[in-house]
Amino acid sequence: MGVTYKNNRCSYIFIIKYRRKIMKYFFVGGFGLLVIILFSKVIVALELVNLDTFSTNAELKLSAVNATNEKKLKIIGKQTYEVFCSSCHGMNGEGNNGKAHNHTKRIAEKTVLDIIQNGSNNFKSIYPSGMPAGLVNDTDAKELAKYVANSLKGKKPKSWMVCATCHDESGEGISYVAPNIKEYSDELVATVLKNGKKGVIGTMPDFFWEKLSEMQIKALATYIRSIQK
Ligand code: HEC
Ligand code: HEC
The missing domain is CATH 1.20.5 (Single alpha-helices involved in coiled-coils or other helix-helix interfaces)
Structure with missing residues (x-):
């Protein structure tokens, strides 16, 4: 007590x-x-x-499932592009005054020149050893840069031989050897989204992989192909 x-x-x-x-x-x-x-x-x-x-993205994902033809893919691709890509690449895909790559062309001349001179190792998920630098001399490099940036149209430089061993004579690439540098294949767009890209224009982040479905990536590639000039 x-x-x-x-x-x-x-x-x-x-x-x-x-x-x-x-x-x-x-x-x-x-x-x-x-x-x-x-x-x-x-x-x-x-x-x-x-x-x-x-x-919105869930809706886009859902509609992408129903994108059974080219026309539907293009529409879904455009919408997905506006949500995820236009902030850097611009509403019309022209690269926002040089801030990002201009998607109305597969590749810019200065990008090709830079890659020939300095090599490139962005797409590690598919090409772990990248592309070696200095395969051709400066004169050939300039000629090749023009040719490649012009979607491989016009007179083919002699030195294209060197590039063709990996990128194929057509420039459309060889699976697991080198990417398509002639046009935006589905595989190329998927690779860029998975690995990101650091180049002479700037840096693109690699965070898209988890956000986008396979169908959306196909749709994006279809849309980007459709705005080629
Ligand atoms: C040994 C194989 C090989 C040869 C030869 C080669 N490349 Fe490549 N190229 C690659 C690989 C692999 C990549 C992907 C590089 C990366 O991961 O960033 C590449 C990337 C590129 C790219 C960038 C593509 C993009 O989407 O950014 C361009 C442009 C290019 N090569 C042009 C050329 C040219 C022009 C030549 C001839 C001088 C050439 N390549 C020779 C293997 C090669
Ligand atoms: C934060 C800015 C940013 C965003 C967002 C962005 N990108 Fe990019 N992207 C870039 C930059 C910068 C480059 C140019 C890199 C270089 O080559 O210097 C580029 C390049 C590319 C290339 C060209 C790669 C090559 O082979 O040369 C493709 C394809 C691409 N982007 C697709 C997309 C798609 C599709 C989206 C939307 C899902 C997207 N990007 C969103 C900044 C961005």
Whole structure:
């Protein structure tokens, strides 16, 4: 019994002695709680914005499943492009004043020249050893850059022989050897989205892989092919 009494007294004295501190904790705690509530409201609001884009992409994904022909693929591709790509590549795909690659052409002359001179190792998922630098001299490099940037139309430079061993005579690439440098194949677009790309124009991130379905990537490639000039 005595022990209980002592204990009660103890807690009573405790409250008297520390009442200022206890009040302070109440205030600080209450204020903290308020901050947490406000903060979570902001998070929820942000989440909703996020969910919104997700539901658009979910819809795009769903419609991509039904894209059974070229025309439908092109429409889905255009919509997907506007959501994920246009911020850098521009609404019309022309590269936003040089910020990103101009998609109305397969490849820019300065990109080809840079890759011949410096080599390239962006697409590690398919070509782990990349393309070696300095396969031809500067004069040939300039001639080849013009030829390749013009979708391999016009007079074929003699030195194309060197490139054809890996990129094929047609320039359409050889599976697991070198990519298609003549046009945007489905495989090339998928590879760029998976690996990203760092080049003379800038850097493209590689975060698209988880967000896009296989069908959406096919649709994107179809759309990009359709805006070729
Ligand atoms: C030994 C094989 C090989 C040879 C020879 C070769 N390439 Fe390549 N090329 C590759 C590989 C592999 C890649 C992919 C590089 C990467 O992963 O970034 C590539 C990439 C490229 C690209 C960039 C494609 C893109 O989408 O960014 C261009 C342009 C190119 N090559 C042009 C040429 C030209 C022009 C020649 C002739 C001088 C040539 N290549 C010779 C293997 C080769
Ligand atoms: C953050 C900006 C950014 C976004 C978003 C972006 N890209 Fe790019 N992309 C670039 C840049 C920069 C390059 C040029 C890289 C270089 O060659 O210097 C590029 C190049 C490319 C290339 C050309 C690769 C080659 O072979 O030369 C393709 C294809 C491409 N992007 C597709 C896409 C698609 C499809 C999307 C949307 C799903 C997309 N990009 C979104 C910045 C971006």
